[in-house]
Amino acid sequence: MTAGQSHTADGSQTHAVDSAEGKLAYDLDRAHVFHSWSAQGALKPFVPAGALGSRMWDYDGREYLDFSSQLVNMNIGHQHPKVIAAIKAQADVLTMIAPAHASLPRGEAAKRILAKAGSTFSRVFFTNGGADANENAIRMARLVTGRDKVLSQYRSYHGNTGAAIGATGDWRRVPNEYSRGHVHFFGPFLYRSEFWATTPEEECERALHSLERIIQAEGPKSIAAILVESVPGTAGILVPPAGYLAGLRALADKYGMMLILDEVMAGFGRTGEWFAFQGDFGDGRNSVVPDLITFAKGVNSGYVPAGGVVISESIANAFVDEVFPGGLTYSGHPLAMAAIVATLDAMDEEGIIENAATIGRDHLAPGLAELQAKHPMIGEVRGVGVFWALDLVADRATHEPVNAAVIGALKSELQQRGLLPFASENRIHVVPPCVVTTDEVASALRIYDEAFTAVEKS
CATH class of the missing domain: 3.90.1150.10 (Aspartate Aminotransferase, domain 1)
Structure with missing residues (x-):
């Protein structure tokens, strides 16, 4: 050597x-x-x-x-030694099962994630990563609303699969536009404002006004969801101005759309919160409750690939008697779930x-x-x-x-x-x-x- x-x-x-x-x-x-x-x-x-x-x-x-x-x-x-130990321990017990079966680590992982997300959420659908988390959140929104279009920001990245890359706003979308029903809009970014704004308040107000006009022009009854990163990451770490996420929630409610917050990059500690949308970004007005949350990355730091969708109780109830037409071979993979449990416990225990x-x-x-x-x-x-x-x-x-x-x-x-x-x-x-x-x-x-x-x- x-x-x-x-x-x-x-x-x-x-x-x-x-x-x-x-x-x-x-x-x-x-x-x-x-x-x-x-x-x-x-x-x-x-x-x-x-x-x-x-x-x-x-x-x-x-x-x-x-x-x-x-x-x-x-x-x-x-x-991290606790996460490594948990993966090794799970490997000695059960390395893989079909997702139709129940497993203790998957139930424990879902329980912990829901405890951090809040009381309005009741289920977690596990995926392989962030892209397919966004895919399935879009699918859920379309099925529940009976509508097709998804609105997302130009300054965004949501993943490299069909609907996820279609929802993405940056250059990577352009050679990959094979999915249907995606409409883009400019979100707030005062330093490079699209709205001739001079203050955060103006930027927020004008961005929301522009979005509402797009909703009206596209036809509100054709739009299933607004999908945004709580804090756009790859696009430039664009911390939203006070009131912006609350404004998105209000528009979604006004026009009967779902609000999907992509926390793939921003979630699980990255912003100093369990979920970025729970932060106040200055004055508390951005603490809103989405209909669906997508996650991956920080939930177990990718030690074993995992992502998922945190589902509100009302959306979960829509599939009590109706079949949800989606699934993945490795949904809730035991090694990934053990890594999630150990990660979230260590984050709690170690501050x-x-x-x-x-x-x-x-x-x-x-x-x-x-x-x-x-x-x-x-x-x-x-x-x-x-x-x-x-x-x-x-x-x-x-x-x-x-x-x-x-x-x-x-x-x-x-x-x-x-x-x-x-x-x-x-x-x-x-x-x-x-x-x-x-x-x-x-x-x-x-x-x-x-x-x-x-x-x-x-």
Whole structure:
């Protein structure tokens, strides 16, 4: 074995790794693996050798702060011992059963999720991930209302399957528009307002007015549901202005539509709440109750793939005598359910949700604001909990976004300094695990500062 020596932010840890194994992993990937959302020829994937908590290391033994949380899903951190132990214990008992059977871990997982969602919800339908959670929520809304259309925001991502990608608003929808009945609208985003607004109140009011006019023009009796991310994630971590989610609830009620809140990325601690919609975003007016909640990612940090739909009692009752025409072979997979139970219990026992809220309020918010004051490239900082975005601009006055070359340079500088970033379009998203420590945040802020300084000088 060829051992590698780690080079950490504080120089304090080492990891024994086999560099030959790392080379084999890379060579096999490039020879045989087809990557998502990528032109295949120019890929040079990072090859992790191991991880723990908020840190990863490669086959050269070099350590990195994971401020991407992989795909903003590693909420409980890498290799949490209680979750690993639960998966191992379940594997010794029962690794797989058909979803028609009952299993203790699935019942326990559903019970815990419902306890966090609130008393208006009575059932959980488990899926393989977030995309098929949104698929099935859309299916439920259409069946219950007898209507077809689904309204969703342009700045959104809901998954890469038929209806989920149709509901998605970003560029990935365009080459994949095979499903029916999708209508898009602009949600609020004051920094890049579509409504000539100058205050959050104006942005909220005008966005809701625009949406209501679209509902009226499309024909309210043709619309089954409004589907939105409680806090749009990949689209830019767009924390809604006070009153916006309540306004969506009011429009849904007025026109007899369902309100589906996509919490796939925002849920289970990411915003410092169990579910993002339960946060007040400033004044409490956004605490609303949807008809359906979709989830995945943070519910067990993807240790074993899982997602689902939290179903209100009224919708669940619609299928007491009527067959629900949907299902998945791995719905409620025992290993995934055991991981959910252990994750939610550990989050409760260890105060992980509270840690995310504290880190966001007391450390990331002021620290990122200091970076913005120092670096003109950072046009806006926005976020909550451990869910933040740096909107990068070439000109602060015009909000002109930086180009891809700048983002590429920043990613390179960050990774060279020991931080794994999450980048999307003209943004760097600051999205560490919910278990991140204050020392790790301080190290990361120093690395961001150094990377911005290097790019600005180049």
